[in-house]
Amino acid sequence: MAPHIYIYSPSGAVRDRAAFRRGVRFLEKQGYRVEVDRDALSRSQRFAGSDQTRLEAVTRAAESGADIALIARGGYGLTRLLPSLPYELLSQAIARGTRFVGFSDFTALQLALFAQTGATTWSGPALCESFGVEEPDDIMVDCFADLVQRRGEGSGWRLPQARSPLMIKDAVLWGGNLATLCALVGTPYMPSIDGGVLFLEDVGEHPYRIERQITQLLHTGILGRQRAIVMGQFTGYQLSYHDRGFKLASVLEWLGTQTSVPVLSNLPFGHVPTKVLLPFGKRVDLVVEGRDALIVWGDE
Numbered sequence: 001m002a003p004h005i006y007i008y009s010p011s012g013a014v015r016d017r018a019a020f021r022r023g024v025r026f027l028e029k030q031g032y033r034v035e036v037d038r039d040a041l042s043r044s045q046r047f048a049g050s051d052q053t054r055l056e057a058v059t060r061a062a063e064s065g066a067d068i069a070l071i072a073r074g075g076y077g078l079t080r081l082l083p084s085l086p087y088e089l090l091s092q093a094i095a096r097g098t099r100f101v102g103f104s105d106f107t108a109l110q111l112a113l114f115a116q117t118g119a120t121t122w123s124g125p126a127l128c129e130s131f132g133v134e135e136p137d138d139i140m141v142d143c144f145a146d147l148v149q150r151r152g153e154g155s156g157w158r159l160p161q162a163r164s165p166l167m168i169k170d171a172v173l174w175g176g177n178l179a180t181l182c183a184l185v186g187t188p189y190m191p192s193i194d195g196g197v198l199f200l201e202d203v204g205e206h207p208y209r210i211e212r213q214i215t216q217l218l219h220t221g222i223l224g225r226q227r228a229i230v231m232g233q234f235t236g237y238q239l240s241y242h243d244r245g246f247k248l249a250s251v252l253e254w255l256g257t258q259t260s261v262p263v264l265s266n267l268p269f270g271h272v273p274t275k276v277l278l279p280f281g282k283r284v285d286l287v288v289e290g291r292d293a294l295i296v297w298g299d300e
Contacts, residue, residue, distance in 0.1 A: 001033075003148045006066035006098075007127055008037035008057045009048030011105040012075020017041065019132030020072060026131045030141075032148070035064065040072050047077045051084075058109075059086050061100070062093040067148060069093075073128045074104030079180070082112045082189045091117040099147060102126050104203075104271065107176030112189035114174065114281045122147060123176055123199075123269065124277035137273040147277050154296035155276040157268050159288070166262055166288035168197065168227050173284045173295065175199035175230075182213045185220055194225045197286050197295070199278065201232035201270030207243070210234055211251040218258055228286055229255075229263045230295075233270030264293055 005027055014020050020041065027034050037057050042049035049057070054077060061069040090113055094100065100109070101122040110121045124147070125131065125140055146152035174191065175181065175198045184190040202210060217223045234248055256263055268274045278295070285296045 003032050003068070004035065004064070004066040005032045005068045005070055005148075006035050006037065006061050006064040007040055007070055007072055008061045009040045009042070009072040010054050010058050010081070010109065011048060011071065011077035012046055012073055013043040013048045014041050014072050014128060016128055016132065019128040021132075022134075023127040023130075023132035026136060027127075030145070035066065037061065046075070048072070051080055055081055055084055055086075059089060062086060062089045062098070064098070065096070066098055069098055069100045071102035071106050071126050073126050074102065074106060074177075076105055078105050078108040079183060082108060082187075085109065085112060087113060087116040091119040094119045094121070101144075101147070101277070103201075103269075103275075104177050105180060107180040108184065108189070110176060110280045111174075111181065111184050111191060115189055115191035118281065120279055120281040122277055123280050125275055129271070130273075130275065133273070137275070139268070140273065140275045143275070143277045152277065153298055154284075154294055155278065156292065156294040157266060157276075159264060159291045159293055160266055162290040163288060166228070166286065168286040170283050171227050171286065172196040173199070173278060173282055173297070174280055176201070176280065178202040178210065178213050179205065182216050185216065185222070195227050196225075197228045197230060197284060198223070198226045199230040199232055199267060199269065201267075202234050203236040203271035205234065206237045207234075207239075207246060207248045207251050210248065211254065214251065214255060218255075223259055223261060226261050229259075229261055230267050230286075231263065231265040232267040233272045235271050264288065267293075
């Protein structure tokens with residue numbers, strides 16, 4: 001039987017319906033059985049329906065029995081739903097084999113679900129942004145197929161420059177969108193994770209705003225309690241004359257002076273076409289040799 005993918009919209013309204021349709025067609029051509037939630041294209045202001053509509057969509061995704069529950073898009077909206085999400089139902093669906101996949105605003109659900117139940121979700125593509133483009137990225141498509149077929153065991157990438165060997169074993173992998181993560185600090189929906197591997201990404205955030213948010217994580221002690229910080233892709237901003245050379249590299253250089261925790265960069269994850277899939281909440285090994293970095297979670 002063809003793998004079953006359930007498409008739902010828990011956050012922002014779908015703005016590009018053509019991309020939505022292209023994404024569904026692309027997945028169907030890959031041999032997947034695609035089921036679209038009845039409210040996937042709903043709209044209320046900037047959201048994909050009212051809060052209640054989106055809560056019901058999350059519930060239907062959990063009850064779908066699908067192999068993959070894939071968000072249509074991110075945007076904003078899940079933070080509003082956190083007090084009412086069906087956490088136990090989601091955890092039970094995951095235990096039965098449904099993988100919940102998304103990124104950006106989906107980070108809010110991932111953090112809250114892990115804090116409440118310890119369940120593993122997947123940081124990866126969204127329908128419109130990843131599969132609804134004219135030519136979906138081959139690496140992203142292959143990583144998604146590995147997840148569907150339950151054969152993914154790790155993700156590797158190249159660092160900007162060689163560094164000392166690093167081996168971290170049996171650490172919880174967690175993180176996602178930086179702004180969303182910072183918004184949950186101090187709430188019951190922010191998990192307390194010590195000795196983890198924290199990965200971060202964002203879009204439309206100028207380097208000084210990225211630094212300001214990272215500083216929040218630094219001052220709260222969250223960064224210092226990790227075993228590694230992995231920076232993904234930070235895109236969609238524009239430097240100005242006023243910056244006078246202050247750029248993302250400046251942020252990373254400064255961060256390296258503020259913590260003894262290893263800081264790695266260039267992870268292919270974020271609001272970019274080439275996007276690996278990462279198991280949020282799963283225990284992983286992180287290995288660095290020269291410019292080669294590898295996150296391994298082993299056979300599922």
